[in-house]
Amino acid sequence: MYIFDQIRSSNHGGGLGCTFIDCEYLQEIRSGNSSMWIFKCKMCSIKIKINSKKNCDYIPINQAATNASIGVGIGYSQLKEFSAILDIPAFCSNTYEAHFSNINRVIEESAWEQMKLAGIEEKRLAIEAGDIDLDGIPMSPVVTDGQWGKRSYKTKYDALSGAATIIGFRTNKTLFVGIRNRNCCMCERSNTLKIKAKEHNCFLNWRKSVTAMESDGIAEGFTKSLEMHGLKYNRLIGDGDSSVIKRLNEIVPYGPHRLVKKI
Numbered sequence: 315m316y317i318f319d320q321i322r323s324s325n326h327g328g329g330l331g332c333t334f335i336d337c338e339y340l341q342e343i344r345s346g347n348s349s350m351w352i353f354k355c356k357m358c359s360i361k362i363k364i365n366s367k368k369n370c371d372y373i374p375i376n377q378a379a380t381n382a383s384i385g386v387g388i389g390y391s392q393l394k395e396f397s398a399i400l401d402i403p404a405f406c407s408n409t410y411e412a413h414f415s416n417i418n419r420v421i422e423e424s425a426w427e428q429m430k431l432a433g434i435e436e437k438r439l440a441i442e443a444g445d446i447d448l449d450g451i452p453m454s455p456v457v458t459d460g461q462w463g464k465r466s467y468k469t470k471y472d473a474l475s476g477a478a479t480i481i482g483f484r485t486n487k488t489l490f491v492g493i494r495n496r497n498c499c500m501c502e503r504s505n506t507l508k509i510k511a512k513e514h515n516c517f518l519n520w521r522k523s524v525t526a527m528e529s530d531g532i533a534e535g536f537t538k539s540l541e542m543h544g545l546k547y548n549r550l551i552g553d554g555d556s557s558v559i560k561r562l563n564e565i566v567p568y569g570p571h572r573l574v575k576k577i
Contacts, residue, residue: 317366347376380410430543456481462527533562
């Protein structure tokens with residue numbers, strides 16, 4: 315409807331009583347999934363621009379397409395193929411990467427903000443329950459677990475990425491997520507081609523074994539609990555893996571006199 319509204323209101327005031335009927339098509343300027351068509355009046359030579367989208371508070375179409383691809387778990391190649399099937403011109407990979415970086419930043423900021431809010435609630439519930447140590451710091455039991463990008467089936471531990479999550483027992487909300495990546499596609503490509511990698515946001519942050527990702531990520535969350543939430547995680551609820559509690563006893567995040575107990 316927006317396109318037709320522009321055409322109906324395209325009396326361009328050339329002084330000759332000309333309308334859109336007197337215009338001829340010149341070119342299309344495409345920006346991903348949005349377009350702008352330029353017409354020129356044959357009588358007064360005034361150019362008219364018709365846009366496919368309205369500048370408003372709605373999410374731009376290219377950003378929406380990128381966001382949708384993230385939501386359904388596909389990348390640029392799959393999005394390009396999907397657009398081709400629908401006979402819709404796909405935007406270039408650089409445009410996708412730019413939108414992806416912006417969306418990734420927003421998602422990360424939103425996730426940390428939600429974790430901070432969860433920490434405030436967890437701290438309040440700990441104080442109400444009287445779960446406070448001798449230093450006056452609230453304490454909270456937490457549930458922890460690890461996730462990997464590939465199932466191991468207890469035989470092949472070669473996942474390229476993993477995450478460790480800490481969830482507050484009283485709120486059932488996420489308090490911390492530690493991510494470990496053993497691979498960066500940009501660095502990998504430059505190593506294969508034996509060229510210098512261009513400046514990029516490198517996600518490679520882990521060079522040790524895959525099985526150690528969980529314990530290291532959870533240990534990071536424990537060491538940052540006071541800084542992030544003003545909380546001490548005094549009890550740990552987890553699976554039968556003993557590597558996590560072993561790692562916590564090594565780093566003693568709250569000192570040697572306040573060891574974390576596993577229940």
